[in-house]
Amino acid sequence: MSASSATLEIRGVSRRFGKNTAVSAIDLSIPQGQMVGIIGRSGAGKSTLLRMINRLIDPSQGSIFFDGAEVSRLRGSPLRRWQRDCAMIFQQFNLVPRLDVLTNVLLGRLNHRSTFSNLLGMFTRAECAEAVAALERLDIARTALQPAGTLSGGQQQRVAIARALMQQPKVLLADEPIASLDPLNAKVVMDSLQDINLREGITVVTNLHTLDTARTYCNRIIGMAAGKIVFDGPPEALNREAVRQVYGADSNGAEISEAITSTSIAYKQKIEASASPLEPAFPGY
Ligand SMILES: Nc1ncnc2c1ncn2[C@@H]1O[C@H](COP(=O)(O)OP(=O)(O)OP(=O)(O)O)[C@@H](O)[C@H]1O
């Protein structure tokens, strides 16, 4: 099967942490090239699902396939190959702050190379040129020689995207990539993800904490609640009732704002203060 038709298949996947079921029997099929936004309140299981896809954690049950191969069973070098094909970016960027930007980007290439050349720390001229091109594409080439930790949050997330591009991935996972950014930087980062999706046809699956971002950028929205998928469709199908299913009704019966954020302090305080059965407790928060 060619990369252009590679589908990500999630079949009956669950993940338990002790007695708590974070993800519960999820079935999902994501064809190559979709831009998917996953929404849901804090503790719904969004990060757990993404982490299982790129095997940062393993499912308790079920299987994950990509392009027909069962990625949930891979070990050793085939697992490293999958983690190269399936790049991930995080809310907190996960760069090496004391290394310069260019080296951080080149680190995205490590899984492509032999242990021997990695040990020698040698990157080819072509790899360096590719890293610079990735930085230029994200409009941060001028920061190439600065320690990554000295950049602004928005710039650091762009470095993380450049590093992900160096992996030449088929799938790009993003766990709340804009949750720590101001609106302008958030737009730059989301525009970059959209550009990568449209120009390279890379599947993008991103957890998002604001509805309006999901509506603006994603052609498919998946709503999760208590570890299950409660909505799966295009943005135009995400009506008020569907939003209510995803986020649950406000304990006072108040309307749910489009700006609702699963990570906002105000929202978490509301969850903690609520005694309504519609507002279940979320362990860990
Ligand atoms: N490593 C872990 N150990 C124990 N429980 C965990 C672990 N990771 C996640 N959980 C629990 O699994 C549930 C789902 O967590 P997850 O982080 O996937 O939610 P989320 O939808 O990403 O939330 P948020 O919007 O706050 O990021 C929560 O109850 C959480 O406490």
Ligand SMILES: [Mg+2]
């Ligand atoms: Mg999360």
